[in-house]
Amino acid sequence: MFQRIKQDIEVIFQRDPAANGVLEVLLCYPGLHAIVAYRLFHWLWLKKFRLLARFLSNLTRFLTGIEIHPAARIGLRFFIDHGMGVVIGETTQIGDDVTLYHGVTLGGTSWNAGKRHPTLENGVVVGAGAKILGPITIGSNARVGSNAVVVSDVPADTTVVGVPGRLVMPKFKPAPANDTFSSYGQNGVMVDPVAKAVTCLLEQVRHLDDRVKQLEHLEHDESTQGKTRELP
Numbered sequence: 548m549f550q551r552i553k554q555d556i557e558v559i560f561q562r563d564p565a566a567n568g569v570l571e572v573l574l575c576y577p578g579l580h581a582i583v584a585y586r587l588f589h590w591l592w593l594k595k596f597r598l599l600a601r602f603l604s605n606l607t608r609f610l611t612g613i614e615i616h617p618a619a620r621i622g623l624r625f626f627i628d629h630g631m632g633v634v635i636g637e638t639t640q641i642g643d644d645v646t647l648y649h650g651v652t653l654g655g656t657s658w659n660a661g662k663r664h665p666t667l668e669n670g671v672v673v674g675a676g677a678k679i680l681g682p683i684t685i686g687s688n689a690r691v692g693s694n695a696v697v698v699s700d701v702p703a704d705t706t707v708v709g710v711p712g713r714l715v716m717p718k719f720k721p722a723p724a725n726d727t728f729s730s731y732g733q734n735g736v737m738v739d740p741v742a743k744a745v746t747c748l749l750e751q752v753r754h755l756d757d758r759v760k761q762l763e764h765l766e767h768d769e770s771t772q773g774k775t776r777e778l779p
């Protein structure tokens with residue numbers, strides 16, 4: 548457990564340029580406080596001290612603004628940036644090297660027992676305010692844009708945005724070696740497919756409007772010359 552906590556501390560320096568020293572990280576990072584507490588409470592949960600684990604978890608939520616159910620499964624080098632308002636449900640499974648920003652909810656959509664929360668595979672980044680709901684899977688290295696609401700599986704190496712979440716960047720190109728982290732789940736210029744479709748429709752309407760004007764002009768010219776014919 549202590550080795551995992553050490554890695555959780557080290558990863559902050561890799562992903563947050565505002566981190567200036569170990570003491571600052573230990574004292575001023577609620578995301579770290581929440582994950583260190585979770586490691587302990589999860590151990591208590593596995594040892595069947597479940598009421599104690601839930602009670603201590605609730606205290607941690609009060610102190611950090613981050614709610615992590617002690618039964619959730621979280622991998623190595625997990626990073627919560629800022630953290631306020633993060634909720635991680637009971638049956639959530641999170642792989643290694645995952646990053647969450649503030650306001651993220653990994654929630655359930657059912658009152659039935661069993662798997663009802665998401666699974667985030669290795670390397671996933673979830674932007675601020677995003678909601679990932681239900682027993683769905685977010686594939687390895689996927690990116691979820693800020694304020695997206697995701698209710699279906701997301702393939703690996705892709706980016707989703709919007710409500711509901713829509714795929715906008717399939718198979719994104721890896722970032723350069725000196726910039727391997729993509730903050731807030733954004734990769735370059737992301738095109739909204741719905742906005743693109745609306746733009747295409749507006750362009751088609753403009754084209755049809757121009758065509759109608761041409762036909763009206765042709766009809767007017769022929770009528771002034773005493774000619775009559777049916778328009779195509």
